[in-house]
Amino acid sequence: MNKTLVIGAAGQIGTELVEELRARRGVDQVIASDIQIKNLLTPCYELDATDPDKVRKIVQKEGISEVYNLVAMLSAKGEKEPQKAWDLNMKTLFIILDLAREGKIKKIFWPSSIAVFGPSSNSVGAPQYGSMEPTTSYGISKLAGELWCQYYFQNYGVDIRSIRYPGLISWRTMPGGGTTDYAIEIFHSARRGKEFISFLGPETRLPMMYMEDAVRAAIQLMEADSEMIKIRTSYNLAAVDFTPAELFEEIRKFYPGLKISYDPDLRQNIADSWPDSINDSHARQDWGWNHQFDLKMMVKDMVNNV
Template sequence: MKKTCVLVTGAAGEIGHNLIERLKQPILALDIVKPDQTLPSHVDFRQGSVTDKEFIKSLGDEFSFSAIIHLAGVLSSGSEEDPFHAHDLNVNGSLNMLHLAHSQAQTENRSPVFVFASTIAVYSINPPFDKFSAGKINEEQFLNPVSMYGMNKLYVERLGQYFSTTIRTNTGSRVDFRALRFPGILSAETVPTTGTSDYGPLMLHAAAKGEAYSCFVPEDATLNFMVMPDAVEALVGISGADAAALTRRVYNVTSFSVTAAEIKSQVLKAFPQAEISFDPVSWRTNLISSWPMDTDDSAARSDWGWIPRFNREQSFQDYLVPGVRRKYGLGLDH
């Protein structure tokens, strides 16, 4: 008898780390590296790669996955630094996970939910269009990514659609694919490494550590963001949403849009001594320039009740600043 559980890939990463703490049902956590936290008793861990077909297949022989939440991947800046690795991990690794879900749909005659962490990098707004006049864009606009990461993610969204609706089946059961297009995610607990929206959290963490920070995008760089607790709730929300209520397979989710200069002023409010300068790096700035300033998440709000708990002010005051102060042992008074 196979054990039933939720599979979370990339479980040791920024989002995975928080998600496995939040989910209460039995979980199989998978990552290429060991998580640095002590895992709760409802979490089993397997170390291995999503690109290892035999390893992934063996998990399907042992477990019945009610849902697969696929987070393993390399983010935008890491993908530009090694586009071949990015393609292998983000595309081939995702195909292996979809294959696993599809095999379970076939052998167990059911429709496992497959949740994919996508991104606003699937969009690209380039001349003659302007991201500021484009405003909040919906899921169907400007799907013309130029980065390896954006192309990888958009293709996997399309593969998910294919596995859910088109692929031939013996049983009639198909994967129930759902994707969230996340904006930049700000976490108080962890410091990101391979994303291009990382300047937001890096500015804050450096200030809390008393270190100077040189920002790799200009002051007017504008993107949308959300904080980690909202990202985790979005994943929980889409995973549990009633399939009949979903009008799309891919949803924008967001909280607030902000410039790099506004992030700096929020950080200075909490850490007045912070030394933050701007020294833009062109290839990273170009990525940010092509991404929307904001996304329209009204479909997620109306279909499955998505609503972020933290707006811009609350994100800094109620979550980020107290969180980083705690992380670096600064106490809550300043």
């Protein structure tokens, strides 16, 4: 009765998180679920995470003790349907929080994002505690969600753990509609020998992380002793930060013929509202976070695998 359920398992993070959790705990101990399951390996369920009865049934049937809840509509996609993004992001969080409040689940991982920051936040080294006035529906839902996580911890003792992820770079799946997707798409253009048209301008600096680090961080946070977790909203988490022009130069070392042009769209406004870099000293102090991939290592691994 100690299994792990990953909800939203077919997405960019879920695909790699499920694989890593199964490698550590055994395939049968990790149940994958998503609204679309064609890429999932068994044991898995087709699950609409907005349906509380269906989520409850799987939790009970499988003897789930911890949930990684990865369902969300991301920043860029969410700006096309802001109300829908809010509804999905909040509803799927509350269903899991309430199951934990009833004692049906022991521990929850729910990722937040650098989207909780806004134009009034510090642009360089945005601190854990500072001004946060997000301008996107996605960012508003993440900030509200963080506060509800803390509320459920303080009032009902729910063991919820969260990370404010920066933009995540990976090669196994295509990204799910975020503002940092350009940093994955450029590798696919390079491999196909196509000119890359960046939807962010050359000097747009954003915090980023390689997926291997992101997955390790989630598992490390979930395995940390409860007393080490001092923040129950969400931890700032950082690895690297770079601009499209800097990433292009690094990739060009492998693909000298790669060309880039810049055609910023609405995602530029979102990127401009986010910090250039994040201060994650609390995560490093409290539970020993340390990233491994710098820009060079990340680009080399992406080039080898895309």
